[in-house]
Amino acid sequence: MSADSSSPAIEPCFDTLAVIGPGLIGSSVLRRARQTGTLARRLIAVEIDPAFRERVTTLGIADEVTGDVAWAASEADCVMLCVPVGAMGEVAATALPAMRPGAILTDTGSTKMSVIDAIRPFLRPDVAYVPAHPMAGTEYSGPDAGFATLFENRWCLLTTLADADEKALERVTELWRRCGARTKTMTPEHHDRVCAIVSHLPHLLAFTICGTADDLADETRSEVLDFAASGFRDFTRIAASDPVMWRDVFLSNRDAILEMLARFTEDAQAMARAIRWGDESYIVDKIERGRSIRRSLIENKQA
């Protein structure tokens, strides 16, 4: 892929891409677009926070930076919503009426059923909607946190709607492939159950264990956290993630998260029982399963 943005070897996916919410994910897409020149000819960033607008301008990752969602939407043939999932409906309500016939709306939300439900009332027959979710991120947020290689070798999950526009799906799929991602299509229901176990529950556990350890330190007035070595530190990496983003994710994927939490609680109780009764083979079996999952992720370059 060419790194020269002035003369891309291949035709860009879109003429004008408007990224609404150029934070970690949105600014990574913009950086990739800038670096390769193969995502869009013209890049518009829409940011609600004036300080972040200034940062995006200084970073030079968009041709135009604005706070005006409707104007940006009216200029673009692809509008990508990269705002927290709780804000998707409100932003779509402003963007969709302004969009051009034949343009494509897409999003990067971590949950899909509630985002689709929030956007559905504002959809138009002449604008295709392609929900997407790049399975890549870090614990940092905002425009300075992004980087062009964030999506390389990661999955981007595209969700199918009953009335999906196949051509639009292909174009958004191609955009994510040009970001370096592998793509997979699935239903929104399946997406939300899968992400509840592989992404949302791990974050819930990380936030919770940090709180539990901190409470213990307060209660005992001791230095519990001072001795945290790498095991606890591995949990704290994802526990440092953005509170608004994760509040929205938990509340918008409530049913699937509560189902996975109930299953996890049963399994944790089974482990507690094995520890109580000295059931060595149960304990070893569980640890071996964890170890082989980690090893297979490393082999597939997912860890």
Ligand SMILES: NC(=O)c1ccc[n+]([C@@H]2O[C@H](COP(=O)([O-])OP(=O)(O)OC[C@H]3O[C@@H](n4cnc5c(N)ncnc54)[C@H](O)[C@@H]3O)[C@@H](O)[C@H]2O)c1
């Ligand atoms: N962080 C991750 O690991 C990750 C991974 C995949 C997908 N996602 C999803 O992608 C989306 C963006 O996440 P992020 O991590 O980039 O968040 P972020 O906080 O880094 O960026 C969001 C940006 O949107 C801006 N914003 C908020 N409301 C807005 C509005 N109404 N109009 C314009 N801008 C607005 C914020 O100021 C911020 O700059 C979320 O829906 C999230 O669930 C996040």
Ligand SMILES: O=C(O)C(=O)C[C@]1(C(=O)O)C=C[C@@H](O)C=C1
């Ligand atoms: O690596 C991280 O820090 C992440 O939290 C990334 C992560 C994940 O849980 O895997 C977080 C939320 C997303 O929607 C997708 C990816």
